[in-house]
Amino acid sequence: MEVAENYLGQITHVIDPDNFSMQVGTDESLAEFLQFEMRLEDFGQSCTRPMDLYTLKIGDIVLVDCMETEKGWRRGQVANVKSEESVVDVVYIDYGSSEHVDKSRLCIDFPEEFLQYPAMALKCQLSGIRPIARSWTTKAVKMFSELTHGIVFHTFFLPPSHMFKSMVALYFQQGAENSIWAGRSLAHVLMDQELGIVSENEMTEFLENAPEFCREKIRQAAYAESSENNQEIFGYEDGSDAHISASDYLARMRYMY
Structure with missing residues (x-):
């Protein structure tokens, strides 16, 4: 090719x-990614939200609940951490957009698959x-x-x-x-x-x-x-x-x- x-x-x-x-x-690869997002969505429904953000650092990958905007769960890379405000700035690595995200919408403990997928x-x-x-x-x-x-x-x-x-x-x-x-x-x-x-x-x-x-x-x-x-x-x-x-x-x- x-x-x-x-x-x-x-x-x-x-x-x-x-x-x-x-x-x-x-x-084929785009269809595979849709299947990956379905697995991400299924996991997100039962994942545990963090108590605080002190373990996060810039560059970490997190999962973000975007259900309020009907976008499901997405993977984000941490661009900035504001621990005192319980907020992080993330860039969505599968979409290119960015957002300020409250800790209540984050998941930081998840299977390796969601970290390794390109x-x-x-x-x-x-x-x-x-x-x-x-x-x-x-x-x-x-x-x-x-x-x-x-x-x-x-x-x-x-x-x-x-x-x-x-x-x-x-x-x-x-x-x-x-x-x-x-x-x-x-x-x-x-x-x-x-x-x-x-x-x-x-x-x-x-x-x-x-x-x-x-x-x-x-x-x-x-x-x-x-x-x-x-x-x-x-x-x-x-x-x-x-x-x-x-x-x-x-x-x-x-x-x-």
């Missing part, structure tokens, strides 16, 4: 089109588009959030612009709910609405051309990098057609928890 292969992905948290979180994988959230940037001005407008962010809410996209990875952020091209599925845009890139749909302009990482508009287009982008980036320092990137070396497995690539690009 090549890095430029067509994955499926769903956006779970939005800041703007340059900064958002996704869950990305194959049909974090699902990927920090991403949408390829092929940039803001018209210096930053994204409120209207552009609102439209981006509305267009992507609950939608599963065809997802392609490209050479990243940031060490801990994946550059992605997103395409609406054929026969999907937003059928008017079926097979088109999200970047082009946003540009149609005059919410952004084409970036230096210009993308092909249609899904049918995306796999080979993205492979070529990766080959070019690999060749340029290897010409400078002869180091391997993205599984390609000296511009060759070598490739890494899909699971290995996704593991590299997930949040560094």
Whole structure:
């Protein structure tokens, strides 16, 4: 399976089109994660809540009861501990969002499975588009959030612009709910609405051309990098057609928890 292969992905948290979180994988891996969340939910119903927070430290993984917002149980990584107030700041490692959480909603004693399962959230940037001005407008962010809410996209990875952020091209599925845009890139749909302009990482508009287009982008980036320092990137070396497995690539690009 090549890095430029067509994955499926769903956006779970939005800041703007340059900064958002996704869950990305194959049909099988995403279905496996749903089963994992069901086991997490079942365990959460009977877990013991902590008496205090003095044993917690930044970086610890906890389980959080999100039932009040109808989101079930989620895994969070502790970003800050306020023991006197019985509150912690957590980042949800499978979704990318963050929250202040009271100790009454926490579980800190749980099976190893919930600690070892890979974090699902990927920090991403949408390829092929940039803001018209210096930053994204409120209207552009609102439209981006509305267009992507609950939608599963065809997802392609490209050479990243940031060490801990994946550059992605997103395409609406054929026969999907937003059928008017079926097979088109999200970047082009946003540009149609005059919410952004084409970036230096210009993308092909249609899904049918995306796999080979993205492979070529990766080959070019690999060749340029290897010409400078002869180091391997993205599984390609000296511009060759070598490739890494899909699971290995996704593991590299997930949040560094």
